[in-house]
Amino acid sequence: MSNASPALAPVDHNHSASKPKPAFPFLDLKAQFDPIKDEIISSVVKTLESQRFILGPEVEAFESEFATAASSSAAIACASGSDALLLALMALNVGPGDEVITTPFTFVATVGSIVRLGAKPVFVDIAPDTYNLDPNRVEAAVTSRTRAIMPVHLFGASADLHPLLEIAERNGLSVVEDAAQAIGAHYKGRPIGSIGAIGCFSFFPSKNLGGAGDGGMMTTNDAGLAERLRVLRTHGSRERYSYELIGMNSRLDALQAAILRVKLRYLDGWTEKRRQNAETYRQFLTRSGLADRIGIPIEPANTRHVYNQFTIRVADRDALRTHLSSRGIPTEIYYPSPLHLQPAFSYLGYHTGAFPESERASRQVLSLPIYPELTAEMQSQVVRAIAEFYPSA
Ligand SMILES: *Cc1c(COP(=O)(O)O)cnc(C)c1O
Secondary structure, X not given: OOOOOOOOHHHOOOOOOOOXXXXXXOOOHHHHHHHHHHHHHHHHHHHHHHOOOEOHHHHHHHHHHHHHHOOOOEEXXXXXXXXXXXXXXXXXXXXXXXXXXXXXXXXXXHHHHHHHOOOEEEEOOEOOOOOXXXXXXXXXXXXXXXXXXXXXXXXXXXXXXXXXXXXXXXXXXXXXXXXXXXOOOEEOOEEOOOOOOEEEEEOOOOOOOOOOOOOEEEEEOOHHHHHHHHHHHEOOEEEOOEEOOXXXXXXXXXXXXXXXXXXXXXXXXXXXXXXXXXXXXXXXXHHOOOOOOOEOOOOOOOEEOOOOOEEEEOOOHHHHHHHHHHOOOOOEOOOOOOHHHOHHHHXXXXXXXXXXXXXXXXXXXXXXXXXXXOOHHHHHHHHHHHHHHOOOO
């Protein structure tokens, strides 16, 4: 990056030096795997010995354990979080001519699911303190074509669901929760994903409950929707060679279920560690006098944040990131551009300035390492390197 901070310029003599190796990784999946390796291997071997790979007892057991953990009456596993969103909208009969309201500050799959069904994504800006859909702006976006609202629980923080459910109720819409980043999060004491019509989860390896590859889950308390989701994920078929719906092939592999069943038992402990690490960052950042310089993530009132990301906000984000990288501190940017400004969605006709909060967030956010195995010493290293960048703080 060319716009190095003036604060950094005087000490940055060695232009030819290559970036140092990170002191530790941004996410350390090996550290998570090592202590549970034997359990996972025996679960995988058991599944291999059964030679039951498509749905079957491992997937059913995982679905039932997941439903219990998520306080939902049904959980239906599928091939990815992206497919979970797609299947959810298919189950609700969303199609050409329909509109779905969502946020432009999210991973592309949220919006891709809408477009793939021939429906139109209608963006609404985020609230700057939570990065989640701003419920105050949603009702103005409802039209006679709106079919659903799709809030995202971004970074592990619950979206403000009650006002969204009220708008949905008043206008006859469904709420589909994109819970890919927020397994275990709560809203007013209830697990997210169990509050809207359908909750959609992802087991992509970097999510709080990650598989050994792709995987997804849908939760619902509506028995009719649960049945439709099951039929849709297996070619639209309830009985072999009888097709009542146009479905797809999107199932969770039994091998993934075998691994995820083991990991689900550890999820609460991992989530607690993420929450402790967030608290440690807050203390370190505040003690270092950085609380005025840096937007520290909040836990929205009456929610439980599960910190898939610990995302700070700074005015000089790119310069800070370059500095941290020079000190061996890994960081990531989620997301460097809001979706309404991406070429794939230019056909929707949105321009720069349409969603100022999302656009500002894209310029200012920086995610710090937050995984459960991160130590207080590593966190202290991160905060010392940030403090170095703001010498007068
Ligand atoms: C990861 C993610 C998805 C997609 O999940 P995959 O399992 O990778 O398909 C959807 N929405 C959000 C917000 C995500 O973070």
